[in-house]
Amino acid sequence: MQRVTIAQVAERAGVSTATVSRVLSRRGKVSAAVERKVRRAADDLGYQVNVIARALRNSRTDTVGMVVPSITNPFFTSLVESVEHALGKEGKELFLCDARSDPRIEARRLASLAARNVDGIIVSPSHGVDSRPAVQQTADRLPLVQLDRFVDGTTTDWVGVDDVAAMRQVMDHLHEGGARSAAFIGSLMTHSSTEQRFAGFRRRAEELNIEVKPDQVLLGDYSVEWGEAAVARLVAEGGLPDALVCADDLIALGATRACRAHGFAVPRQVQVTGYDDIEFSRLAEPALTTVHQPRDRIAAEAVRLLAAASLAKDAERGPHARISLVPTLVVRDSTRAAQTPPDRI
Amino acid sequence: MQRVTIAQVAERAGVSTATVSRVLSRRGKVSAAVERKVRRAADDLGYQVNVIARALRNSRTDTVGMVVPSITNPFFTSLVESVEHALGKEGKELFLCDARSDPRIEARRLASLAARNVDGIIVSPSHGVDSRPAVQQTADRLPLVQLDRFVDGTTTDWVGVDDVAAMRQVMDHLHEGGARSAAFIGSLMTHSSTEQRFAGFRRRAEELNIEVKPDQVLLGDYSVEWGEAAVARLVAEGGLPDALVCADDLIALGATRACRAHGFAVPRQVQVTGYDDIEFSRLAEPALTTVHQPRDRIAAEAVRLLAAASLAKDAERGPHARISLVPTLVVRDSTRAAQTPPDRI
DNA sequence: CACCTCAATGCAATCGATTACAGCTGAGTT
DNA sequence: AACTCAGCTGTAATCGATTGCATTGAGGTG
16 A cells, blocks of 8 residues: 555656655755755655665664553553653654563563564563563663563663662651551562562561561552452451551552451551552542652653664673662552651660 | 574575575475475574565565554553454554544554554544544555544544443433433543533433533543543532533543542432443442443454455455444442432323 | 866665566376 | 476565665866
């Protein structure tokens, strides 16, 4: 269906295809008169470059691939939006793939993107270990940046937030609100995000003397359902601690809901925190206290790294960057505001 | 970076590129011995087809483009997921674009997809009128299916739900719950979805003798913020009717929240309904009564239509299909269950 | 006027896979 | 033994845009 080719434009303008190409891609010198003729002809015919042909010749597609674990997770969705926006400024397009949280599908997507000659890939890996072969292989062939999560033992650029610092803020806040015991509800430790967040949680809990019972660290997946199930389990096994620290907002929303369903008032009896600051965390009842990720900034950095990597080419694959941004705590109604300062020793 | 070419495989296997191509694409006869040699060589070298080169030659990319008005709207997100799944079964990939609700961006996306030789396009147009030129032009060049929304005056395939029938169910349900007056909160009438839903709303309201004050039809956009703003306006201008019928779930969630903020109990004092059945409608407090769209089915039909259109080619661009599926009402807590049957004349 | 310079333009190769057509081989036929 | 034919395999053209190199011609110089 792609009808008009450069040859037809050339014929109509009475010049060679080379000249047309030079005019249209603004490379090389062309006299003003000829340029006008060519543009005229191109407009008349409604010419549009064939991106495929150009890509074959240039081995550049001005397209970046992105693979996320789940396109239905609002956090990734808004990350995608930010990335697309950042790319738009550079005149690049985004090719988005959903890995459905399955490293095998993810591997297929990555291979497919590579085969399509995308200029670079942004991936938030589905699994901290099983995603390794595909991610590493892909990174060996073209510029790749990991976003948010990362795969253990890979050497690629990475952009994300400082989970440990974030959890420190969360724990301090809960502590000020009077929490003296807490549970952690996350996905599996094979997700770097849960792993890091848990590490930060545990460390600060110890420092603040907040009790964390071994069986109150519950690991499932990033979903509302798991948040609900986890709370049900806690309730069944002896009740809730002062605070539920969740590894993402979906879990926290489910947890909050389950708390109320089981008759626990949030935040009066249990405080709940999330992570990501998705739009719905604001709308929940009570509105969720959570950690806001600077998505636009993350996206911008990722795009910048990709661009840099594309330029450097194979030449000097310099050391890879690990950019970690500092997230901010967003306090809402699911936690208690600092009351009379809790007694400290 | 795409290193291994068919020529290298050919050399290694001691055959011509033609033979390699025949083996790898399973076309044409090749002796078993040669086939083995070729496969061996291909594996050894880690050969992978260059999709770009193939696309240039075949003018088929096994890729379908999809354009949605907003990737952060959970309804579209899950629609995308369904489409990707349906395409996966046919060995096709999805190229997703976000139009940011702007017909101009949408036009660029469509052009870009066409230039990339996608095999077909699935689009949920951003605007019922302004999207026309781009959509129609694109549809003239390649198979195109409109999803959910459609552009006035275009002749392309379309798949969606029967909004009028859905609103009929909604209104009947509200009426049984005792509603005798209602407001409608939608996006602009330039979105076919709002237009259709409003038409269904108005018609059934008349039939059931439900009062709809002229200034209680509020039009904004599909967002939580608008839902909140609309309710604020209603409250300021004289109070709420018995029911708030919203054109989508985002609006309804915002509306619900605003009702409570203004001290109106849902559903006791005001009933609220949404449309789409996004995941969060279940989680809201109270859980939202809404219209469930059969997303998988919609996606499957769209993919089927595209495939059919690709086959038919220019030859017999037969009449276009308009497939409308019947959605189902999902009753939750934001509306009252039918009580003592309301008095009927 | 012969010759040189340099900008503008054209020619043709190139990217990698596919495929129409031609050529080859060997088994089967007469 | 000559011939036919089917089945493989190779040669080369093709998809459309880009670009190194060659060519052209205008303008300048001695």
